[in-house]
Amino acid sequence: MSPLPATVPAAIRSRVRAAVRRPDRAARTGRPVLLTPEETQDRALLLRLCSLLLQYPDTELAAARPVLTATVEALPPSPAAEHLAAFTAWLTGQEPEALERHYVEMFDLRRRSSLYLTYYLHGDTRRRGMALLTLNQRYRAAGWDTDGGELPDHLPVVLEFAALVGPGGGEAPLRQHRRGLELIHRALTDSDSPYRHVLAALLTLLPPPTEADRAAVNQLVAEGPPNEEVGLDPYGAYGEGEFAPPGTFVPPMHAPLTRVPPAPTSRTEGPR
Secondary structure (H helix, E strand, C coil), rough: CCCCCCCCCCCHHHHHHHECHHHHHHHHCCCCCCCCCHHHHHHHHHHHHHCCCCCCCCCCHHHHHHHHHHHHHCCCCCCCHHHHHHHHHHHHHHHHHHHHHHHHHHHCCHHHHCCCCCCHHECCCHHHHHHHHHHHHHHHHEEECCCCCCCCCHHHHHHHHHHHHHHCCCCCHHCCCHHHHHHHHHHHHHHCCCCCCHHHHHHHCCCCCCCCCCEEEHEEEEEEEEECCCCCCCCCCCCCCCCCCCCCCCCHHHECCCCCCCCCCCCECCCC
């Protein structure tokens, strides 16, 4: 596991590492890795930064913006690093309250850009519950404990797992949910949200989309994810960026991603 630079405060480093019980498990997986050790470390750092930058911008994260910006500027040149630099340039120029409002608008109030990945694959069906269980079992098999602060399909959690376990099994959930990631990126781009840069950085680390992927994303845009509810109007009929009319979904209170306590907030989070 490659550490974040020593200049990143310990509290911030703990947020991107989460509650790892056996962090050396990745070294014992036996999965072939085509990257050099240095490349693997650089990739893990990119994934950790994406994980952190997609978390709710509470007071702790807002205070760490200068350090995060310096960390991004020190990354080796790559398309992902360029995208993250574009995002941190915007991040550092915003007032904390504006950051919080924008995050809630993009990720909590719009299902089309929700950060809960199994929603795009399974929608509001019983299969989503099984997918969440399978994902949680994958984490436990790798020796990773998320402490139950978030659902296992929350994108920052999935990114932390990928960074800790490494290429192969660690990034498998990201590859599995690539179509959902493409949809989130498209929705953020359509909304002109700077968070599109973080998703763009992540997508540069994954295999290119196939024609089948592009067709599936277009179908998701047109129809929305699967749904077992009866009597609801079709998804996608309620305006830009929403699969359902405002007020249909009332999310629960936001839970902290790791053991670092978040700042008090009245915000709510995305679809469960």
